[in-house]
Each structure stands twice: as structure tokens, then as C-alpha cells.
Amino acid sequence: MSTPTIVAGALWLVALWRLPSIRHSHKQRSLALTLVTLAAAMTFEVSQVKEAVDASVGADVRLSPLLKQMLGVTSAAYLLDFVIAVVRPQGLARRARLVAAGVTLPLMLAFYALANWTPGGPVRLGGGRDALFPLLYMTVFTLYIGVAMVVATWLFLGGVRHSRTLLGKAGLGFLGLGTLLGSLYALQRIVFVTVHLASGASYPGLENLFSTTLKQATALSVALGVCLPPLSVAVEYVAAWSTLRKLRPLWAQLTEAAPYVVLATAIGRRRIPFRLERCVIEIEDACLALREYVSVDMHTKARRFVRQEGVDVQLSDAVAEACWLRAAAQIARNGKRLRGVEYPPLGVTGRDRDSELSWLRAVAHAYLSSPVVFEFVRQEQSSISHEQGASERISSHDN
Structure with a gap:
């Protein structure tokens, strides 16, 4: 079993576990949708899924990168919504966030349709007179992911000190680590594009290694961070049960008198x-x-x-x-x-x-x-x- 398959499977397990909480509150709904869209995005990293989707619409269209990256943007938007609900319940630039996501997704669709993609392999800048559109596509995608991840990192890591439990602090810490890795993912995309535009040199193998590693590490860190706070609740529940069991005999003696x-x-x-x-x-x-x-x-x-x-x-x-x-x-x-x-x-x-x-x-x-x-x-x-x-x-x- 390949690493992308394991990562996608782990994400789907966490997403399905959290999915019933979608009806509980705005915060829980944002978290559940974050996990579902992130799991779906990482599913397109699995080669069999990617090949099947591309084959269904034609190899030259290469629909899988677009779907993966649009789901990534959607996941980042929901994750940002979740962390704001947790750390800043009074809200933070809600209208600006809606406008940013509402503009980013249509622009990605338009620039992707106009881009001159290199057939086969990862998404590239392309060549010829239409090279502008791949650049615009990557700029819009990377800019949104980068800004969203930087803001989420700031909020997650800032919220660690306010959490009242050790596992809660660890959960926010891992979520902050995940968004920090997401920020690094956006940064490395900018670096490779800049190098390509400045010198014409490209390093597809190295770029793919960095990109894949950071995406997988981001996804797993977010999934782990999501799992820890509920585990904290379970630990508190067991501790409360143990304490109650120890206090009940004293309660019985005193309330008898x-x-x-x-x-x-x-x-x-x-x-x-x-x-x-x-x-x-x-x-x-x-x-x-x-x-x-x-x-x-x-x-x-x-x-x-x-x-x-x-x-x-x-x-x-x-x-x-x-x-x-x-x-x-x-x-x-x-x-x-x-x-x-x-x-x-x-x-x-x-x-x-x-x-x-x-x-x-x-x-x-x-x-x-x-x-x-x-x-x-x-x-x-x-x-x-x-x-x-x-x-x-x-x-x-x-x-």
C-alpha cells in the first residue's frame, strides 16, 4: 500500500468519525467539512484515483490537479473558519474571508481552462504565449493557501496558552504545526516558480518531493490535532468516573448522617x-x-x-x-x-x-x-x- 493511500485512508477515518458532529454547532460543522474536503483532496494524490479521473475526461484535460487544489482551497477556508470560531469567537474579517474564497475558486477555474498545460506529470507553468495563465493559476492558488495558512498558524499557536488541558494544548499545537507546514508548502511553490521564471531552470523531481512531503505532513498533523481534544474529553470523563467511584462511599456515610x-x-x-x-x-x-x-x-x-x-x-x-x-x-x-x-x-x-x-x-x-x-x-x-x-x-x- 502506497503512502498517499495510507494518508488518504487515515484522513477519511478521522473525517467519518467527526462527520456526525456536523449538526452540533458552527465550529463543529467547519471542522467536519475541513476534514472531508481535505480527505477528498488527498485522495487525488492516490495514483489509481488520479488516473481514473483523468482517463474519464481525457488525458489532455488533466482534471485531477484542478479538483485536488480546489478542494485544498475549500479545506483551508473551512479550517480558517474553525480556528477563528475556537480562538476568536467574536469573529475575524468574515466578509473578507468569504470574498477571498468566493473570488479564488472561480479564478482558478478560469485560469486552469485557459492554461497551456504540459501533458503528463505534475502541473507545470507550461510554455508559449499562453504561459501567463498557468502562472496566474498558480499565483491565485498559492496566494490563498499561503495567507490562510499563515493566519491559521498564528491563531492556533496563539490559542495554545488558553487551552485548559494538556491534550487540548497538544491538539492546538499539532493543528498549528499542520498549518505551518501548509505555509511552507505555499512558500516552496513560490520559490520553484520564481526560479523557473528567472532562470528557466526547473527541478520537477525535487519540487514533487517537497510538495508531496509537505502536503502529507500537513494533512497528518491536522488529523492528529483534531483527534487529541476529543481524547482529552475522554480522559477527563474517565478521571471523573474514577474520582466519583472513590467519593461515593464517603458520600453514602455522610449523607446517611x-x-x-x-x-x-x-x-x-x-x-x-x-x-x-x-x-x-x-x-x-x-x-x-x-x-x-x-x-x-x-x-x-x-x-x-x-x-x-x-x-x-x-x-x-x-x-x-x-x-x-x-x-x-x-x-x-x-x-x-x-x-x-x-x-x-x-x-x-x-x-x-x-x-x-x-x-x-x-x-x-x-x-x-x-x-x-x-x-x-x-x-x-x-x-x-x-x-x-x-x-x-x-x-x-x-x-
Whole structure:
């Protein structure tokens, strides 16, 4: 299997994967059409396809280069539309872009029809009195591709720093690399044409090598860049599922002691990020409710106990939090809220999203499995029982 066939096949796979998203939004529609037109353009690089198309209309007409390059212009227009929708949602020179694409395609058709093409091989400047038309054709095509790719490169690479995920940054980076290679493709076409016009020398083998390599590298880089952001979404989904699975046991324990914090609205099982968000909210609401059953002294005792037990410094705050939370949950089942006292502070307060989830995972692990937490709660229960027994004996003696 030839390299052009592999490249075209890879592009069609990515294009068909993204095609269903064409109805979702303007941005997704532009991306899907970029991939379809780019895949179609690269299909004309496959020799069997190129020969079949040219044979169907006559070898002298050589329709395949025109179709390939017009599809390339269309793909560049849609790609530019996509990057502007991503990086500059407020828009960027929309009317100028429409006019440029609307003028470029008819001019390419006209100049191609008037050009005196060299029979066989890649598209050349031609010769004789009609050499002007191939030059005009190549000028219009190269100018549009070059300007579009330079602008897209600037936007893609400028948008990398605004992406919030590593894979999102990598995706924009590969898209920027692809458009940069597209810019180099346009530049090398200009160089070879200039050399030919200035000296009459031509290097068809070298020109074809540069042109083919840059086109294929551009297409593959764009395809890879398109694949990475959805992969980022999948990674985030799996991470959310893993975090939810770790937090659910803590949620069950805390909401059993404070069931009134649980929201009544049901959520679909597949909506993992939304379920995680709700789980976190209800855990934090339960913590706020349970801390009303203990005073700040309980928090101080938990921190002191954790230090005495030699818990690692990096985990000590989370383990102390789990200690007083578990004790508060035990008291909440049978006790009453305390009034007029200072309540324990919540360790989750003031954290960003990643730190918040990391903190809750550490608290959940300690709450459910730390021997230090179980021992602290056992001692607190013994102390409370002892105090209650002493209070009952005093009351009986007074009577």
C-alpha cells in the first residue's frame, strides 16, 4: 500500500468519525467539512484515483490537479473558519474571508481552462504565449493557501496558552504545526516558480518531493490535532468516573448522617461529570451540617491525636478532618446540634477544583480505611459514654 493511500485512508477515518458532529454547532460543522474536503483532496494524490479521473475526461484535460487544489482551497477556508470560531469567537474579517474564497475558486477555474498545460506529470507553468495563465493559476492558488495558512498558524499557536488541558494544548499545537507546514508548502511553490521564471531552470523531481512531503505532513498533523481534544474529553470523563467511584462511599456515610442535604432530582447514570459535581456539593453540604454537632475543640483534639499517631505530615490534615467528621456523624445519629460554640473549619474551603478533588479523595480514603480514624472515634465514644454515665450518677445522687 502506497503512502498517499495510507494518508488518504487515515484522513477519511478521522473525517467519518467527526462527520456526525456536523449538526452540533458552527465550529463543529467547519471542522467536519475541513476534514472531508481535505480527505477528498488527498485522495487525488492516490495514483489509481488520479488516473481514473483523468482517463474519464481525457488525458489532455488533466482534471485531477484542478479538483485536488480546489478542494485544498475549500479545506483551508473551512479550517480558517474553525480556528477563528475556537480562538476568536467574536469573529475575524468574515466578509473578507468569504470574498477571498468566493473570488479564488472561480479564478482558478478560469485560469486552469485557459492554461497551456504540459501533458503528463505534475502541473507545470507550461510554455508559449499562453504561459501567463498557468502562472496566474498558480499565483491565485498559492496566494490563498499561503495567507490562510499563515493566519491559521498564528491563531492556533496563539490559542495554545488558553487551552485548559494538556491534550487540548497538544491538539492546538499539532493543528498549528499542520498549518505551518501548509505555509511552507505555499512558500516552496513560490520559490520553484520564481526560479523557473528567472532562470528557466526547473527541478520537477525535487519540487514533487517537497510538495508531496509537505502536503502529507500537513494533512497528518491536522488529523492528529483534531483527534487529541476529543481524547482529552475522554480522559477527563474517565478521571471523573474514577474520582466519583472513590467519593461515593464517603458520600453514602455522610449523607446517611445528614440525609436532608441530598437533592431530589435524579441524574442519568452516564452523566458522570455532572454526577461528580453533585456528589462533591452534597459531601460539602453534609460536612457543613455535621460540623454543627461538634465544637472546634474536637478539631483540635483530632489534629493532636493524628500527630501523636505519627501520621505523615502531608496526610495529617486530611486524616484529622476524617477523624472529626466520623465522630460528628456518630454523634449526629443520636445527639443534638451544639449552639453558641465555634465549629470546626472545613479543609476544603478556598481550594481550586483540582485541589478540592484531591483533598476529598484523601479525606475519603482516611474516613473509610484509616486505623487512626477508627481509634479516634472509639476513644471519643468511650469519653462521651463515660461523661454521660457520670452525669447520670450525679443526677441520681441529687434526687
